Amino acid sequence: MKTTTRLKLPPAVKGNWFFGAGIDFALDPISFLNKHRDTQGGIYMVPSRAKNIMVVQDPELVKYMLQDNNKNFIKSFGYDVLAMLLGKGLLTSEGDFWRKQRRMAQPAFHKERLNSMVNAMVNCTNEFMEKLEAKRGQVVDLSKEMSHVTLHIVATSLFSSNVEDVVDTVAQEMDIAQGLAIERISNPFKLPVWIPTPGNLKEKKSIALLDKVMMDIIEKRRNDPNKYDDLLQMLMEVKDEDTGEQMSDRQLRDECMTIFLAGHETTALALTWLWYILDNNPAEIDKLRAEAETVLQGNNPQVEDVMKLEYTRMAIDEGMRLFPPAWAIGRRAVEDDEIGGYRIPKGYNIIVPVYHIHHDPKIWDDAERFIPERFRKGNLKDKHRFAYFPFGGGPRLCIGNNFALMEMQIVVAMMVTRFRFKHVEGHKVVLDPLITLRSKFGMQVKVE
Template identity: 35%
Template sequence: MDGINQSSKPMGPVVRTSTPKALVSLIRNPLDALPPAIFSEPIVFSKMGGDVKIYIADPALIHEALVKNADALGKGEQVRRALGPALGQGLLTADGAHWKWQRQSAASAFRHDKLLDLQPAMISAAEATRDRWLEMPSGKVDVGHEMMRTTFDIIVETMMSGGHGIDVGKVEKSISDFLGPTGWTFAFSVVGAPEWMPYPGRRKSRSAVTFLRSSLAGVIADRRKSGEDRHDLVSMLLAAVDPETGRTMSDEEIVDNLMTFITAGHETTALGLAWTFDLLARHPECKERVISEIDAVTAGAPLASEHIAKLTYTRQVFSEAMRLYPPAPVITRTAMQDFRLGGFHIPAGTVMYVPIYAVHHHRSIWKNPEAFDPERFTTENTKQRHRYAYMPFGAGPRVCIGSAFAMMEAVAVLSVLLKTFHLSSTTATPPTPVMKVTLRPKQRLLMHVEKRHA
């Protein structure tokens, strides 16, 4: 089939997709464009127009593709068109040697000892949110918005030493304005439409990108002028030197990477937290167990850095929330050269999807996959699963550099807020997940907040 063939094993299901119907799904919610068979089959070939696309859900095949054949794969045109205007050639979008040296330059900021030093800032940001909730006249909050604000405060404080007056509210709105029309950019890239094609939200998205990048450029200019080393990500990127060529990063390249950490870093953790609060509200027995653990570990004292690693069930709850609602629900790769995958010959140019959302809901991988069950993430149960059955932070060499940062941050925020408040749902049915690069609730996630009584 268009160069993809296999002689020794049966081919996976072939899905022939109506182009207009698929485009509507991509624009409204790309999750709906996933072939239904990928929730039960290991691999699915989808033919739309003249192009064949591959969807992989089998953990062993995912490992073979993203790890063993990592050098044969690139991010591809779809990712460039959707994210390139904002993220340039940063860690999330770059390929090859340019990606590799940027990854090496940023890696030291995410060493375990460095992350431990950042925990007080994580706790402080969560406490600021707690104090803000205590002062609210109304007992209802938009948890999605509140978590975006909290995690943005953490990113700015830990990665940019405070950010020097960045307008937090405008930045958050700008990120939403940029991500909002990405369904259109994905859809247009799938059919090869020219990049100048207009679509709803395009002008607002471009304006948002201009504001975001100029705000970060101001931070970098101030830091270069002062010459101060604050031992944060900005200082590390300013001092980074490519070991092979000796070159340093331009201001534009530093903006690319700060944009990547701000949009990908704070957005994904914020969404994971919002989904977690909603799930706990709908599963009171799990919520009470989390609260009991927090109370036992902290023994009535405020949350401190040394408590975070001991909150194992709280961590399991966040992990299970990211299984049901993976913040980055689809990985896209393009074959840069011919290679073999599970016996199939994959020609250069083939677009490959690893639909993490489908993997996390796959009927052959997970027992009762739609159920919320934090016990899936005990140490014993985790050891029994294939490493690539669960990928909230991606997989292979390009696994999210900030995964450990995100887990510490999430446990800190959950613990500070659940120690003080009971949160309950305002709707009987769970919100619908919608993919806008990240996995967002379709409706605002409003929750009742009530102070716990000691």
């Protein structure tokens, strides 16, 4: 533990005399963090009655927290709430337990394993496009549509195709449980879980149903003599290198639920925002379409095509710079620490505003413009590792980053030659920064 008592706390931003600045932060975090990005240094305090919050916005200091001294910064409030749904899965566990689980799950996301999932991704996208054909000329909520396709892709990659009948139930219940979890995070006055309010009962019911569905799938698989080429099979078979231990049914349930949740909403949002940007940048659509036509020649994408979809990948990267689905990362200091010459007392909550770093004009020229060329190989070499980090960083880096990138390249390349989504006039697009960066009123578009 560091001796930090001689150090000062980071400078505090001014706020309401009674509530502190925390209330402004809670009401509109995007504007709040925007306002203070350019006037504060790399780290500052947000005095608040409810919780002690600090913001770390300098890439080098972010590196210290997420990478160099990551053991001292565990996941903070919000993750506790998610744990009600996800148990001790990868996203919500900590310490040695997390390390063991990560070691065991990692091989399931290796490149060769991912390559075997291309077909599932292509088939789900084709099925999805068939359904979308029927909606040509109609107005749809694109965020729901994108959620639909990414949910089917993650479900098929996890459980193969023998769970079609339960996918919709899982989607529906997960939506309810997640919605209620978000409400709990954003509303400090919500009554504790053990009080039987209608909302709490609904949440419990959804989680119980999800538990049953997941446990049934696992039990069925345990008794199935066939071998499947999916994530569940891999997670079931993997043995811990040191102890030879395998995952219990409960652990499998937690990991599957985690992959289900972490693996579909973020990807759906990245796609939704990208279509939104493209609608305002028709020249970019032309470039994507030209690349898809040249590479695919009207065929379904194969593994080797994915690497050739270079511009598509650059557009996806740039889309996640402007609209990072994980718009902020939260941590809590386990012990006293020092960041940027300031004292970080044990127990303080720290927010890393990914969105604001991605939009920082000190880091990015013409920061608000969509310029995929920024991401051409070699163009990022002067940028800090934590100038762009939509998948986080350090040991807790998103385990599904390559899965998501491959999936998005496939979905975009397949769809861009057939569809265009026109933003419905008058429909307001307002950022809604909950756990992920959603659009407050969905994304109303006309399918063309």
